[in-house]
Amino acid sequence: MYQALRPSRSEFVPVRNLRYHVRVWGEPSPRRPPLVLLHGWMDVAASWQFVVDALAEERFIVAPDWRGFGLTDGGGVDNYWLPDYLADLEWLLDHYAGEGDAARPVDLVGHSMGGNVAMHYAGARPERIRRLVNLEGFGMPARQPEEAPARYGQWIDELKRLHRGEMALAGYSAVDGVARRLMKTNPRLTPDKANWLASHWSALQAQADGSERWQILGDAAHKIINANIFRVDETLALYARILAPTLMVEAADDSLHGWWKNRYTLAEFHERLESVPSVRIEQVADAGHMLHHDQPQRVAGLIEQFLAG
Numbered sequence: 409m410y411q412a413l414r415p416s417r418s419e420f421v422p423v424r425n426l427r428y429h430v431r432v433w434g435e436p437s438p439r440r441p442p443l444v445l446l447h448g449w450m451d452v453a454a455s456w457q458f459v460v461d462a463l464a465e466e467r468f469i470v471a472p473d474w475r476g477f478g479l480t481d482g483g484g485v486d487n488y489w490l491p492d493y494l495a496d497l498e499w500l501l502d503h504y505a506g507e508g509d510a511a512r513p514v515d516l517v518g519h520s521m522g523g524n525v526a527m528h529y530a531g532a533r534p535e536r537i538r539r540l541v542n543l544e545g546f547g548m549p550a551r552q553p554e555e556a557p558a559r560y561g562q563w564i565d566e567l568k569r570l571h572r573g574e575m576a577l578a579g580y581s582a583v584d585g586v587a588r589r590l591m592k593t594n595p596r597l598t599p600d601k602a603n604w605l606a607s608h609w610s611a612l613q614a615q616a617d618g619s620e621r622w623q624i625l626g627d628a629a630h631k632i633i634n635a636n637i638f639r640v641d642e643t644l645a646l647y648a649r650i651l652a653p654t655l656m657v658e659a660a661d662d663s664l665h666g667w668w669k670n671r672y673t674l675a676e677f678h679e680r681l682e683s684v685p686s687v688r689i690e691q692v693a694d695a696g697h698m699l700h701h702d703q704p705q706r707v708a709g710l711i712e713q714f715l716a717g
Contacts, residue, residue: 410604413461416454416471418479423499429453429479430500433460433469441514441538442504443715445471446497448520448545450626452478454608455519458601459700462708470504472496474522476627478608486570487563487632493525494532501536513538515715516652519700520544530654531646539715540652543707544697546664547680549672551637563635575628579613579621586610586622596695596702605701640680647683654687655714657707659695688714 416431431453436442445456453471460469475496476482505512516537518526523545530537551559569575580586586606591597597605606622613623664674681687690710695702 409607410458410600412457412604414457414466416457416460421472421500421503423475423496423503426475426481426483426496428475428496428500429473430504431456431471431473434466436468436504440467441512443467443469443515443517444497444501444504445469446516446518446522446526447471447474447477448518448522449630450477450624451519452609452625454478455605456700457604458704459708459711462704464708464712470500472500473625476630478625482627482629486567486629487635488627488630489634490525490528494529497525497529498533505536511536513652515539515541517541517711518543518545520697527650527654528643528646530652531649534649534651537650537652539717540650540654541657541711541714542654543657543700544659544663546672546674546677547640547643548638549668550640550676553637556637559633559637560635563633566632570629570632575631577624577626577628579615579623580610581621583607583610583612583622586624594696594698594701597698601701644680644683647680648685650684650686652686653714653717654684655710656681656687656689657699657710658689658691659697659699659702660691660693661696663697 414433416433419430419432421428421430447453447455453473456471473480474493476488501514505514513536516526516530523542524547526540527542527545530540583606586609587602590602590605610622610624612620614620662674664672664677692699692703692706700707
């Protein structure tokens with residue numbers, strides 16, 4: 409199993425009506441702002457361990473488990489909304505970087521969904537971000553207003569399926585089954601890293617029949633689609649307000665083509681990035697969407713070089 413070079417410690421922070429789990433590395437420093445790492449959909453904060461280990465210098469790093477993921481409870485909701493992540497992040501920054509006149513701008517890094525949250529938050533609160541790094545956070549395909557009625561109907565149908573127990577996440581008889589699932593999703597993931605991640609990505613839980621199975625630490629309600637159609641105009645307005653120098657890091661494997669074919673392309677996303685006042689794009693070779701697992705040394709190097717300015 410992978411051996412962490414810089415083990416994290418767990419902290420629990422009150423955030424709105426939730427008890428947020430946060431992984432922390434290092435100690436606060438007056439010389440450097442906190443480095444905040446935001447994980448993606450169906451992932452956990454521990455996913456950043458390989459990048460943290462690959463950093464050349466130690467820093468004060470905080471990485472939350474988003475609501476309904478990892479060790480952070482979801483609060484009993486039956487679906488999740490992007491604005492909640494923005495507000496949760498604000499509470500976390502108040503705790504770790506001060507608030508009001510005492511607030512320190514942070515270095516913010518997000519992967520996938522976390523990258524989307526980071527970009528939106530940096531537009532909503534531009535003064536709170538010193539430098540911004542987005543790893544594979546592309547947003548969503550453009551939608552047309554006439555798609556809204558069917559979208560609301562699909563959202564209601566999925567809520568019904570969730571409450572009937574039809575959207576539950578799969579369980580595994582052993583933790584190595586979780587590791588195999590991770591390697592199936594990402595063929596570049598090595599067994600030592602997969603086994604380590606599996607032990608943080610899942611937990612042994614009692615079942616209704618009295619047995620125990622390894623369950624993914626993610627709320628099935630995250631599978632519910634967003635009721636609202638994606639608004640590109642709103643996203644561009646947020647991008648335009650970003651003050652922080654921004655680094656966009658993409659994997660050589662074109663994730664957008666794999667997900668959306670010609671429905672949404674990398675070229676279209678790059679057009680959206682033109683709204684960001686100061687942005688640079690880098691590509692990581694021999695990597696897929698989970699590029700921070702595939703090439704942690706390369707990703708860590710890009711992040712450190714960019715944050716050093």
